Amino acid sequence: MENSQGFVQHITAKSENFSQWYLDVILRARLADYAPVRGCMVIRPYGFGIWENIKELLDKRFRATGHRNAYFPLFIPGSFLEKEAEHVEGFAPEVAWVTRAGNEELAEPLVVRPTSETIIGHMYSKWISSWRDLPVLINQWANVVRWEKTTRMFLRTSEFLWQEGHTCHRTKEEAEEETLKILDIYRSFISEDLAIPVLTGRKTEREKFAGAITTYCVEALMTDGRALQAGTSHNLGQNFAKVFDISFLDKDNQLKYVWQTSWGVSTRLIGGIIMVHGDERGLALPPRIAPIQxxxxxxxxxxxxxxxxxxxxxxxxxxxxxxxxxxxxxxxxxxxxxxxxxxxxxxxxxxxxxxxxxxxxxxxxxxxxxxxxxxxxxxxxxxxxxxxLSSVQAGLYARAKRFLDENTHTVDNYDEFKTVIEKQRGLIFAPWCGSQECEVSVKDETGATIRCVPMNAQPNPGKCIHCGDNATSWVYFAKAY
RNA sequence: CGGGGCGUAGCGUAGUUUGGCUAGCGCGCCUGCUUUGGGAGCAGGAGGUCGGAGGUUCAAAUCCUCUCGCCCCGACCA
Known part of the structure; x- marks a missing residue:
């Protein structure tokens, strides 16, 4: 495109200041605007149109795999949140509380949901009593509130829109299968419909969801070289089932706890679309989700x-x-x-x-x-x-895929690791010993975190990038949003 | 939460150091005419009380205190 600068008079150059460019695109394209409440945004019709298309396409995929939508309350009894130890610890700092209605102090303060595992768990314990009641495959489209310190439109706002799936299964294997099935729905949806290539993998202990036994994720690479977590699928094991007493009589007449999963993607995906496909001229939307094609x-x-x-x-x-x-x-x-x-x-x-x-x-x-x-x-x-339209969809994907490939670096020594993170960014594929000490040290020293442990990790030779001990796996590091 | 920056009309800004403002300019907006293949031209017009509160002063956009919000870098975090 010749003379590309001359045409764009209203947005900051992407190459000069990526953050400012991102905000300018959102405001000028009229995707969203600032709300009069700290950390909150208004999603305008054009931006909401994208979300509606995302909803429609994802919802089809959920329905096709047997899931049904429902709606649970915005308010959750404060005591619920405290029942699962890791869960409280994870969310407590960013939970908004309702303590008063009119002039009356509430007998039990309510939290505005930061996620719905607890209140849904409570209901599931009422609904499930037999193996014949399983599986339960419910999804909800909702808003959630997390009082974040640093906010950024679409990427991290105090209130955001998402879908959260919550399922219960008879066996551990079924729950794991569901977790991976959803991960694959996310992978195919994001790559096919949003034209964003992704990595799939498992989160480390440190990065996983508060209360899960395993968290799987899809990670995408933005054009400024930082990674964005685009979706997560959690295997909750029996953690919440035990706390909320979600049990059933199995075929063998034994009382057992259900095995659960939860999974979600949010309006953050819109931020990803902007940062992956946008260019000096502004936004570029994949046809499948473009409100106007x-x-x-x-x-x-x-x-x-x-x-x-x-x-x-x-x-x-x-x-x-x-x-x-x-x-x-x-x-x-x-x-x-x-x-x-x-x-x-x-x-x-x-x-x-x-x-x-x-x-x-x-x-x-x-x-x-x-x-x-x-x-x-x-x-x-x-x-x-x-x-x-198909060709543009494919073209955007190809361009993003090329960028991802060109910015994924395989590195096996720490000096090179530090240089790449500082000078080129992008993803770094490197060996890791599996210890949290090394994970944290790398983060402190370089700012990079382990984005995921790849799904089909081969038995890999190599020495940990940080401590030099034998590596347990090669993992992807990046600076992340 | 720490460091830095910024809030003047719908948007972008000048003025703030050295109080004297009846707050200037561009874009946009309204009216009319002419225009239309990569952000049209001319003419006329409307719109701000300077983020908010308090203070100093004859006088505050300008100085002081507090406060709210936004941006950048970091810390924290689903």
């Missing part, structure tokens, strides 16, 4: 106004049957202004139609990922648009 911009100098507008309406009607299309016929903005605006807002395909095109029976298509322009005969319109 094609924007029709008519170019109508005076004598031809009616002809062009009619043709544009006709094109709109045709495309409306096959994709999410919008006609931008506003007269108060020039075509050039609209081009820049819709690029900033990340619309995958722009369709230009002017007097010359009408005369020639063509339209011009411009794709957001490459800027490439194509003149298309009117009669092929639907086919070409459909193909181009």
């Amino acid at each position: 094609v924007v029709v911009v008519p170019i109508m100098p005076p004598p031809s106004q009616e002809t062009v507008l009619n043709a544009a309406h006709n094109v709109f009607e045709r495309l409306d049957k096959i994709c999410r299309v919008e006609l931008d016929a506003r007269e108060e903005y020039s075509p050039g202004w609209k081009f820049n605006e819709w690029e900033l807002r990340g619309v995958p395909i722009r369709l230009e139609i002017g007097p010359r095109d009408v005369k020639a029976g063509k339209v011009v298509l411009v794709r957001r990922d490459t800027g490439e322009k194509t003149a298309v005969p009117m009669e092929n319109l639907e086919n070409v648009v459909t193909d181009m």
Whole structure:
């Protein structure tokens, strides 16, 4: 794309100041705005449109695997949170409390849910009594509140939207299978629908969910070289079942605790989309989740106004049957202004139609990922648009995949490790002895954390990057959001 | 939570050091005419009391105290 700087007058250069660029894109593309409450944001219609598409596509995948949606209360009795030791310790510092209603002090203070394991566990203990009641496969789309000290739009806000799945199983094996099944749904959803390549793996003891026995995760690499945890799937074992007494009589007439899982992704995914696909011109949205997939911009100098507008309406009607299309016929903005605006807002395909095109029976298509322009005969319109939407989706994925590959470094000595983290960032694949001491030391000394232990860890030779003892596995390190 | 920076019209800012403001400018907005294939032009017009509270002073955007919020770097964290 030539002259890319000249067109973008309203956002900070991505190469100059990534953080500021990120915020500018969000505000200028009208994805979200600051709320009058500390750490909170308003998700505007365009940003919420992305979330609605994410919801729809993910929900389909959940339903297809037997999950059903439900809704549990926003308020949780304060005492619930304290029942699971690790869980309290993990969440206590960031929990918001309700202690008063009107002028009355509440007999038992309530917490605003930071996550729903406890209250759902409480209900499950009422609902489950026999092995025939299992499995329970419930998901909830909800808001949660975590009083974070440092907030950042979409990545970490005091309140955010997410889905949380909570399941109960008869056996340990079934629970593990569910945990991994969900991890795979996340992996395929994020790579196929969001066009973001991810790593899958297991969290270390230090990084896992408070109260889980194992946490699996999908990690993505942002274009500033930092990793983003995009989703997690936890095997909760029987920790919560024991605390909330979720038990059942098994086939062998023995009373047993259920085996549970929980898993979630949040509006943070939108932050990931921005940071993976965005460029100097602003947002670039993968077609599958773009609220507007094609924007029709008519170019109508005076004598031809009616002809062009009619043709544009006709094109709109045709495309409306096959994709999410919008006609931008506003007269108060020039075509050039609209081009820049819709690029900033990340619309995958722009369709230009002017007097010359009408005369020639063509339209011009411009794709957001490459800027490439194509003149298309009117009669092929639907086919070409459909193909181009797939092609943009694939193009964005390919570009992100190339970036991930080029920024994943295999390193086996600590000096090189430190240099790479400091100068190039990205992911570092390195051997680790498995001790928390080394994990913490590396973090203190370099700022990098272990993002995940890969799923199919081969028996690996090698010496721990930090202490030099025999490595138990090769793991991915990165600076993370 | 620590260090640094910033809050003046919808947005971006000048003015703050050295109080004197009737707060200046650009974009955007409104009206009209001309325009329309990469952020159109001209003319006219509306809009701010300087994040908030208190104080010093004849006089405060400007000085002092407190407070709220945002950004950056770090710490912490699902």
